[in-house]
Amino acid sequence: MPALQPPIALCSRTSWSAASAETTREEQSAMSEQQTAAPDFGFHGEALDNIFDDYETMLESAPVGYSSNYGGFWYIAKSEDIFDAEQDPDTWSVGPSMLLPSFGTHTPLIPIDIDPPAHKAYRKLLLPKFTPMAVGKLEPGMHETAQQLADDVMEAASADPVVNASALFARPMPTIIFSRIAGYPEEDWPQFDRWIDEIIYDRTTDPERAHAAGDELYEYMARLIDDRRKNPGEYDDIMNQLMNSKVDGRELSDDELLSYGYLLFVAGLDTTAWAIRSSLWYLAQNPESQQKLRDNPDLIVTAAEEFLRTLSPVQAMARTALKDTEVQGQPIKAGERAVLVFGAGNRDPQIFDKPNEIDIEREDNRHLAFGGGVHRCLGSNLGRKELVIALEHFLSTVPDFELAEDVPWHGVGPLPLRIKKGQ
Numbered sequence: 001m002p003a004l005q006p007p008i009a010l011c012s013r014t015s016w017s018a019a020s021a022e023t024t025r026e027e028q029s030a031m032s033e034q035q036t037a038a039p040d041f042g043f044h045g046e047a048l049d050n051i052f053d054d055y056e057t058m059l060e061s062a063p064v065g066y067s068s069n070y071g072g073f074w075y076i077a078k079s080e081d082i083f084d085a086e087q088d089p090d091t092w093s094v095g096p097s098m099l100l101p102s103f104g105t106h107t108p109l110i111p112i113d114i115d116p117p118a119h120k121a122y123r124k125l126l127l128p129k130f131t132p133m134a135v136g137k138l139e140p141g142m143h144e145t146a147q148q149l150a151d152d153v154m155e156a157a158s159a160d161p162v163v164n165a166s167a168l169f170a171r172p173m174p175t176i177i178f179s180r181i182a183g184y185p186e187e188d189w190p191q192f193d194r195w196i197d198e199i200i201y202d203r204t205t206d207p208e209r210a211h212a213a214g215d216e217l218y219e220y221m222a223r224l225i226d227d228r229r230k231n232p233g234e235y236d237d238i239m240n241q242l243m244n245s246k247v248d249g250r251e252l253s254d255d256e257l258l259s260y261g262y263l264l265f266v267a268g269l270d271t272t273a274w275a276i277r278s279s280l281w282y283l284a285q286n287p288e289s290q291q292k293l294r295d296n297p298d299l300i301v302t303a304a305e306e307f308l309r310t311l312s313p314v315q316a317m318a319r320t321a322l323k324d325t326e327v328q329g330q331p332i333k334a335g336e337r338a339v340l341v342f343g344a345g346n347r348d349p350q351i352f353d354k355p356n357e358i359d360i361e362r363e364d365n366r367h368l369a370f371g372g373g374v375h376r377c378l379g380s381n382l383g384r385k386e387l388v389i390a391l392e393h394f395l396s397t398v399p400d401f402e403l404a405e406d407v408p409w410h411g412v413g414p415l416p417l418r419i420k421k422g423q
């Protein structure tokens with residue numbers, strides 16, 4: 001496939017890059033010396049194991065600080081500062097990528113890596129597909145899939161009481177639902193997990209492998225677009241919507257279609273799988289909460305919000321300062337990178353009572369799991385609904401379960417659960 005070139009519209013705002021190049025290594029290490037609380041703060045892989053301890057320290061004593069990880073960035077931990085930055089795209093650009101490290105894609109990802117004003121037209125294209133009403137229409141299919149997968153878990157448990165609920169339940173649920181609405185053929189679904197693992201999780205340890213997987217995904221989507229052009233038909237899916245939409249009076253270029261498709265793929269599958277897996281991880285260790293939700297299924301909606309707050313699938317997203325600014329008295333210069341640490345904001349004691357406690361009945365829950373400004377998650381209605389429906393069917397089908405092995409709370413890796421018999 002030919003190398004993809006950034007469409008002109010995507011490059012309208014590049015002042016960050018020139019300024020960024022001016023930030024020398026010496027300046028970066030001088031910055032890191034100013035901070036003592038969490039100079040090696042990171043938010044990928046093993047860094048996530050004890051990240052909630054980092055957040056406590058940051059929120060208590062250094063709500064803005066410099067980390068030398070991932071090329072160097074300022075972290076912003078307090079909920080109000082994150083909300084302020086989210087509302088101020090004139091100061092905070094999403095370029096060169098909201099992802100840090102970036103996925104190494106050929107072009108900025110649409111719409112997440114695009115600043116206003118270009119961002120709005122792209123986002124508008126898919127808004128109708130993600131309204132509460134549009135997502136409501138998908139509910140019967142979601143219930144059917146969740147029940148089928150919960151039955152699969154029970155079938156596996158009849159042979160061996162220890163089952164991997166991530167592979168059998170948390171991961172396939174969003175893959176199936178999203179692929180259906182995106183228009184990806186069912187026979188292709190089994191290969192999607194590997195792409196997600198390599199693109200998202202290997203990018204900090206093995207960027208080459210991550211790029212290779214990203215190229216495979218681009219090629220896969222390019223073939224799908226080509227097939228659709230050769231075999232046009234009546235489709236009501238996301239691919240059809242994008243292929244028949246116009247931005248500024250023109251059709252989307254192939255680069256734009258691929259970029260949007262790529263972003264939806266990485267944004268829609270892993271996040272929701274993580275949310276389902278981490279909720280089950282918590283419930284496996286809290287039998288009284290399991291039972292409470294079985295006895296009061298109406299509480300699952302509230303509990304799901306609390307799991308999203310405390311075990312957020314997206315712990316942090318990057319920005320770049322477009323001009324000199326200040327957060328909590330800390331000067332940040334134009335061109336410097338900053339990270340909005342949603343996971344820390346979600347545990348800010350100024351906003352949440354007993355912030356580190358998981359209270360499945362917490363009512364006032366203004367969390368940042370879906371972000372908060374013009375880039376607020378486009379798929380939040382879908383992600384939320386999938387999580388709630390997944391938990392409903394899992395809890396009503398699978399009897400008492402506990403962790404069979406100590407596994408990390410984060411990510412989409414194995415979740416070995418021991419299903420107790422005789423319920």
Ligand code: HEM
Pocket residue numbers: 086098111112113123178263264267268269271272275312313314317342368369370371372373374375376377378379380382383384387
């Ligand atoms: C529980 C599941 C999910 C979580 C926690 C989540 C979280 C997020 C977060 C934190 C952002 C960045 C927001 C910001 O910086 O303000 C985001 C953006 C986005 N998400 Fe999600 N997401 C989830 C599910 C989904 C799903 C299912 C889809 C679509 C299939 C999706 C599509 C997107 C898109 C398109 C954006 C970019 C929006 C823009 O730039 O305007 N997400 N998501």
